[in-house]
Amino acid sequence: MTETVFARPTSDRRRWWILVVLALSTLVLIIDNMALTVAVPPLAADLGASAPDIQWVLDSYLLVFAGLLLTSGSLGDRFGRRRVMVIGLTLFGASSLLAAFAADPTQLITARAVMGVGGALIMPSTLSILITVFDDTERPKAMAVWSTAATVGFVGGPVVGGALIAWFWWGAVFLINVPITLIAIVAALVLMPESKGPWRKADPLGAALSSIGMTAVVWTIIELPHDTNVLVPLTIGVTSLGAFVFWELRTPSPMVPLGLFKARNFSGGSLALTLSQVANGGLRIVVTQYLQFVLGYSPTRAGLTFLPMAIGSLTCNWLGATLGQTVSNRSRVAIGLTLYAAAFGWMSTFSPDAGVLTVSAALLVLGCGGGLAVPAAIAALMGTVPPEQAGVGSALNDTVQQLGAALGVAALGSLVSGAFVAAMPDGSPTSIGDAVRVPALVGAAGTAFTDAMSTTFAISAAAVLAAAVLALVVMRDQKTLVAL
Template sequence: MITQRTAGTAPEPQAPQRNPWLILSVLCLGFFMILLDTTVVNIAIPDLIDDLGATLNQILWILNAYILVYAVLLITAGRLGDIHGPKRLFMIGLALFTVASIACGLAQDPTQLVVFRVVQGLGGALLTPQTLAVITTIFPAERRGAAFGVWGGVAGLATVAGPTLGGWLVSEFGWRWIFFVNVPVGVIALAMAAVIMPDLRFNRRHRLDLPGTTLVTAGLFLICYGLIEGESHHWGRVWGPVTIPMVITAGAVILALFVWLSHVRSDQEPLIPLRLFADRNFSVMNGVVAAVSFGMLGLFLPLTIYLQSVLGLTALQAGLTTAPMSLISMFVAPVAGRAADRHGKYVLLVGMILWTAGLTWVVLAAQAGSDRGDLLPGLLVAGLGLGGVFAPLQTIAMRDIEPRFAGAASGVFNTTRQLGAVIGAAAVGALLQARLAVDLAAQAQANAGALPEPFREPFVAAFAEAGSHGMEVGAGQSGAHLPAGAPPEIAQLALTTFHEGFTAAMKSTMVLPLIVLAVAAVSVLLVRRRKAAVVEPRKADVATTDEQNVPVQG
């Protein structure tokens, strides 16, 4: 529905009377649930394999089907929010996600679970862009930083709390409860949204750019699919003669065509108004948020394996090890958000420096014989920095965006964030595998001298084979297939070799995301200072259909 008003005869709309902080609580509740499901399922992989008889390829699709659909549809969902109103899209997405969560929990085989995860991704994509769009509209410019601080704290908490909550649910109740736990949260958030959220509409008729929607969906799908599936296909053939690089290249070409079409049709409401990128701050923040997500996923992928496979922690213990970082970031984010209203550039710069420094500390402290307590100081510094990153990112990016384009801008911003995560996971996963092939063989060669002569060559060969063909290891496993009849001391030496080799590979691999974060921190210096006077949108541009007596047409 679009609100229509005749010039000069319609009453002047009144600003929404509902408490914007109460509205924010609804947005954050739904957003937290959506983001949590990007990481919470990873911890249940062993149980899914045992209970559903899933293969490794099916497990990968259970994890990635959600992320793929979520990332691909964010831009389109943001624009749909501009057209039909963010409240409607938020509630539809929340309802879809909640129903799909029930279906996921009741799934009887891997195929069913993959299908329901796709529906979850659709619900999450419809919901997410509406959160930033509503915050941008209901909060005045001088208070958005604090609001984005709360939003950012929730985002940071959900991203890193998934393994902790998932580990507890799987340990105590079984894997199905990582989905069932969404149901009461979703029902409560849906009821609150129906009562509390204003039905914001803009006094301009929008239409969906169907050619642009088709192109951006196809392009993002091919790029995300290629990055997600690349490692499992060894970056080679995926469909007959079609290779992963060909898939990614095709996606990039289609996206280039989409950008060209958006430029040509700039006067016909393209899916992404390219004028958004004329705002230097919005453009720079898109790059920074991609780097932040790259760094987060890129760092925590090898770190999670290290905590369980090298330090021997359970899934729950590994989650609790990183929990202090998420907790401190949750408390710092609102404070940083308030400071970001006036000093966003410098709050973000300090946050990026602290986060990069804290994670560097973690990498330096991680040794084969470390204790998880050795990582705590670095994690606390990283959490302090992370809390100072999320709020200024949103504040600076959305500061000068017109409310009528808030949905489109939010969709672009969240898509960039998600693409950064997908690229980070793919790049770091590939680099980690390459480093394992080198470091495991080198460590085996160094340690083989302690073995009797007949066992030295097979010992080195076993680790060279394991490192070059991929490894599936857990706590207490070395990943190498040792020769039959090998004495027990060889098994112990193999475990030591794996711990030392993996740690060396992890430390060199994590240099890549740290470099990306450092470059992003420097790019913050490109942010333009806030204008002396902030021009707020005219009241006539925004209407709340549930608070005015204005004609509504379907």
């Protein structure tokens, strides 16, 4: 069986330069968030930030970003995707400058929240512009470049952040964003044509309900590992999102075309991405703790250990783009997710004294799986989105991935933490970082954390394997229609 995919014809000779701008815009978002993870200790010491302050530095961005994604995608379709992206880049660059020279935690938290607004305007615009500029034959290669930028940011962010902090100070992880956003803004204005959907009546109620609902749900997920008393935000989130769906299905001018989920490739691709992101969400935080606190790696060595994952992802990104005309998105998603599940299964067998080759090989397989599956899933679901709805379609894709990643961090983090505490002697520290500072607990802490990680990764393997089966059952091979 087949399912229609819309092709976007193009004759713009600048499209590959446009892709560079889109990749650069994506790269700056991901590098910033990943580099911040290594900047937390020095900025906390310099600003006198408490643990709650640091939590808000991290979460203020995520809450605003997640809450505004759907609205920003709709704004791009309505007012122009290039315009919205340029506004987002301007906000992101300006607030990065403020963050770099913040004098206290409140200033930094405020700057991070504004960066979240900028990020929410940028991310859906990059993908929606990509699928309107490139036709069906060139889109797999363009998607590979775009995904490569995301992978480079994911793996390279902590390395770049560590180098900037070593050479300069913690504010440099924000300051580096300013020249990058300036270059992207100028290039976008010079090279990129404007694109938008047909005029539609605004949907302020839908925008408000989606923002309140997404923010409350993400807040619940963030707080769940630390505070089980989340009934109020959970109720607000579920109620708001339920009201949003009810309203969008009945209003004559919906902000989000929920009918997209009737397309099996859109719903199947979204489900596959969500389940894989749930598994992937806790990956870095769990593996990073394993490398540093169990195997004794330095932060720099731990960051470099992820390089095989990047190599595998980049290689299979391009392999997938090459196979795009002969192997369907559905098949590439299923094969990639199967490799992904195999890697998680392999990591569930790690011991407290695993060698670097074993860890690197497992991460290489993981990268290969993600490099095949994620771009194919995104291409499949975005291929079913009509050009006039590219912005909000891209925002839906970003939203399901954000929810999956946030849920993964909360759920898998809680599983590891709970299993670790249960395996340790009574009265022991509740975190692996604190436990390994007690000489008498080093061995027990390493074993307990590794066992907890193994259980968590076995669950992750099962979740991703289920996603692979769902991809085969739900998704369909595509046929192309040219959208006039």
